[in-house]
Amino acid sequence: MKYSVGYFQFKPELFESEKNLLKMKRSLKSVSADLIVLPELATSGYIFNSKKELESIAEDPRKGPTAQLFRELAAQNNTSYVVGFAEKDNAKIYNSSMLVNPDQEIFIYRKTHLFFEEKKWFTPGNSGFKVFSAKNGIKIGLMICFDWIFPESARSLALQGAQIIAHPANLVLPWCQQAMITRSLENRIFAITANRIGKEINLEREFEFTGMSQITDEKGNILSRADKIEEKVNIVDIDPGKALDKNITEFNHAFKDRRTKWYHL
Amino acid sequence: MKYSVGYFQFKPELFESEKNLLKMKRSLKSVSADLIVLPELATSGYIFNSKKELESIAEDPRKGPTAQLFRELAAQNNTSYVVGFAEKDNAKIYNSSMLVNPDQEIFIYRKTHLFFEEKKWFTPGNSGFKVFSAKNGIKIGLMICFDWIFPESARSLALQGAQIIAHPANLVLPWCQQAMITRSLENRIFAITANRIGKEINLEREFEFTGMSQITDEKGNILSRADKIEEKVNIVDIDPGKALDKNITEFNHAFKDRRTKWYHL
Numbered sequence: 001m002k003y004s005v006g007y008f009q010f011k012p013e014l015f016e017s018e019k020n021l022l023k024m025k026r027s028l029k030s031v032s033a034d035l036i037v038l039p040e041l042a043t044s045g046y047i048f049n050s051k052k053e054l055e056s057i058a059e060d061p062r063k064g065p066t067a068q069l070f071r072e073l074a075a076q077n078n079t080s081y082v083v084g085f086a087e088k089d090n091a092k093i094y095n096s097s098m099l100v101n102p103d104q105e106i107f108i109y110r111k112t113h114l115f116f117e118e119k120k121w122f123t124p125g126n127s128g129f130k131v132f133s134a135k136n137g138i139k140i141g142l143m144i145c146f147d148w149i150f151p152e153s154a155r156s157l158a159l160q161g162a163q164i165i166a167h168p169a170n171l172v173l174p175w176c177q178q179a180m181i182t183r184s185l186e187n188r189i190f191a192i193t194a195n196r197i198g199k200e201i202n203l204e205r206e207f208e209f210t211g212m213s214q215i216t217d218e219k220g221n222i223l224s225r226a227d228k229i230e231e232k233v234n235i236v237d238i239d240p241g242k243a244l245d246k247n248i249t250e251f252n253h254a255f256k257d258r259r260t261k262w263y264h265l
Numbered sequence: 266m267k268y269s270v271g272y273f274q275f276k277p278e279l280f281e282s283e284k285n286l287l288k289m290k291r292s293l294k295s296v297s298a299d300l301i302v303l304p305e306l307a308t309s310g311y312i313f314n315s316k317k318e319l320e321s322i323a324e325d326p327r328k329g330p331t332a333q334l335f336r337e338l339a340a341q342n343n344t345s346y347v348v349g350f351a352e353k354d355n356a357k358i359y360n361s362s363m364l365v366n367p368d369q370e371i372f373i374y375r376k377t378h379l380f381f382e383e384k385k386w387f388t389p390g391n392s393g394f395k396v397f398s399a400k401n402g403i404k405i406g407l408m409i410c411f412d413w414i415f416p417e418s419a420r421s422l423a424l425q426g427a428q429i430i431a432h433p434a435n436l437v438l439p440w441c442q443q444a445m446i447t448r449s450l451e452n453r454i455f456a457i458t459a460n461r462i463g464k465e466i467n468l469e470r471e472f473e474f475t476g477m478s479q480i481t482d483e484k485g486n487i488l489s490r491a492d493k494i495e496e497k498v499n500i501v502d503i504d505p506g507k508a509l510d511k512n513i514t515e516f517n518h519a520f521k522d523r524r525t526k527w528y529h530l
Contacts, residue, residue: 112524116516128527149451149513150522151416156529175450175485182447185440186414220440248414251381257415259377262393264421265530 003138004033005164005190006235009213009226011198014045017057021069024083033079033235034135039196040084040111040145040168041095042066046209047202051093054121058088061098061108070100078102080134082194084144084168092123097142097168099132107132109142113150129156138163138240141189145169148176148183148193152265158187159255163243165191171210177225185220188254189243197229218243268403269298270429270455271500274478274491276463279310282322286334289348298344298500299400304461305349305376305410305433306360307331311474312467316358319386323353326363326373335365343367345399347459349409349433357388362407362433364397372397374407378415394421403428403505406454410434413441413448413458417530423452424520428508430456436475442490450485453519454508462494483508 008027012020020043028036040046043066048054059066066085074081080101087096087110094110095118110125111118134140141157143165148154157165165183169176177193184191197211211228215236224234246254273292277285285308293301305311308331313319324331331350339346345366352361352375360376360383375390376383399405406422408430413419419430430448434441442458449456462476476493480501489499511519 112527113522114516116514119516124524125527129529146517149519151420151451152523152525152528152530155416156527159529175447178443179447179450182440182444185444186416249381251379251384252411254414257378258417259389260417260530262377262390262421263417263530264394264424265417265525265528 001136001239001241002237003035003136003240004235004237005035005192005215006033006233007037007192007194007213007215008233009195009197009211010231012039012042012045012196014047014200014202015057016045017043017065021065025069025073027233028073031233031235032077035080035164037166037192037194038081038083038168039194040170041086042084042168044086045200046170047200047205047207048121049202049205051121054086054093058086058093061087061096062106067098067100067106070098071104074100074102075104078135082140082142082166082168093121094125095122095144097144099134099140099142099166102135109144111144111147112153113147115146129153131157131160131162141165143167145171148179154183154187158189162189163240165189167191167193169193169195171195172207174210177212177214180214181216181220181222184216184218186254188218188246190218190238190240191216197231266401266504266506267502268300268401268505269500269502270300270457270480271298271498272302272457272459272478273498274460274462274476275496277304277307277310277461279312279465279467280322281310282308282330286330290334290338292498293338296498296500297342300345300429302431302457302459303346303348303433304459305435306351307349307433309351310465311435312465312470312472313386314467314470316386319351319358323351323358326352326361327371332363332365332371335363336369339365339367340369347405347407347431347433358386359390360387360409362409364399364405364407364431367400374409376409376412377418378412380411394418396422396425396427406430408432410436413444419448419452423454427454428505430454432456432458434458434460436460437472439475442477442479445479446481446485446487449481449483451519453483453511455483455503455505456481462496
């Protein structure tokens with residue numbers, strides 16, 4: 001089955017949720033695809049200096065402005081979207097992503113492995129690694145940014161049947177893009193890392209994000225890689241069915257060859 | 266602590282155990298190092314067309330010619346060696362590696378994940394992933410070649426305290442060297458992949474091995490990488506103590522940040 005997948009790499013502006021949503025709307029409204037992934041915290045920006053700052057921009061996962069926009073786009077374009085946002089759940093705030101489908105269903109993932117000072121303001125995710133159906137029933141595994149460094153994240157998703165990993169990111173370290181090739185290879189799955197670009201400053205704190213958003217196939221080939229600074233929508237055609245074939249050679253199967261009794265995990 | 270580690274990349278000749286042992290002896294007898302890793306099946310060569318062929322060159326792990334040579338070298342040079350060989354255990358043959366220490370102790374690892382037609386002649390390893398002490402008490406984790414594609418291999422060794430992974434290989438696929446960077450990074454450990462070079466032919470079967478033996482540090486830096494065809498001993502100085510520090514950032518720890526209750530493995 002031909003399935004068109006992609007990402008939108010851009011620079012969210014800190015605290016400017018209206019502006020960010022408008023940019024996403026304008027950039028995506030005429031893009032035809034089956035699945036598009038956007039960066040982590042795409043609506044809010046990344047650097048917060050207090051829980052209060054973060055609360056000011058956190059939103060309801062189903063009634064907030066991010067859900068509203070992507071429901072609208074999903075229906076209009078017949079596209080599934082995965083987008084990162086700050087999720088408000090009473091007193092807790094999660095670093096979350098939502099999968100929004102053309103039929104208006106929304107699925108939420110809460111980041112399991114928080115990075116750096118995210119630990120000060122966000123609550124560690126309690127959704128676990130789950131696989132959801134996107135458009136045409138394709139199985140999507142959700143993880144966010146720093147989850148990449150734990151091989152258990154992608155492995156957990158692949159073992160539950162994910163064909164494509166949708167991976168919103170705000171990467172500042174230089175290793176993830178290369179490592180996602182390994183994640184694809186070892187699990188025989190597609191992976192879409194949608195990273196942000198640009199420098200963000202909040203008082204004395206500053207981060208430079210690395211771009212290079214990327215799509216890898218189940219054999220570890222790079223199907224698309226953006227550069228470090230461009231704002232860009234990239235779409236490629238894949239056959240997600242290939243991720244159901246876990247044969248590495250005629251003698252080797254990525255999952256059946258696992259010898260779990262010998263693992264110390 | 267300064268600890269000098271390296272590999273010997275060469276082309277073993279099929280069935281020519283005496284010749285291969287002589288080459289290893291001549292190439293290593295004047296090399297000063299704390300730990301040297303050699304390729305998988307370094308004594309025997311790789312391509313067998315029958316169990317009988319393999320039996321003709323399999324050997325006792327403690328009394329065979331490989332053990333004899335490396336005990337001699339270990340005592341003489343005050344070096345620990347890890348070398349791949351075909352291990353005979355009654356009717357079974359394992360694709361094994363031995364760690365031979367200056368004090369003459371020998372530890373055996375039997376390859377857990379067999380590649381391709383190895384499954385026809387070798388018995389899958391039953392030693393499990395274990396960590397052993399090499400010279401100066403440095404903790405060494407043993408894995409062989411195709412074990413790399415299963416993240417559980419290096420993870421199991423690192424979680425048991427391995428500071429250095431000694432990884433004899435006969436690689437024919439192009440992905441391992443890059444993936445070992447990820448294995449080092451995700452586990453904050455050193456890794457030494459000692460690959461072979463050259464083309465091997467046995468009747469109508471033929472393999473071209475990819476060389477590029479490599480040493481990576483706990484931050485994923487490549488400390489040494491050989492080319493695809495050279496016969497070469499390379500030695501670098503490392504501080505294995507750095508592999509005991511699992512902090513990725515001041516807020517993130519490679520092991521304590523694992524959230525095992527959310528993993529589906």
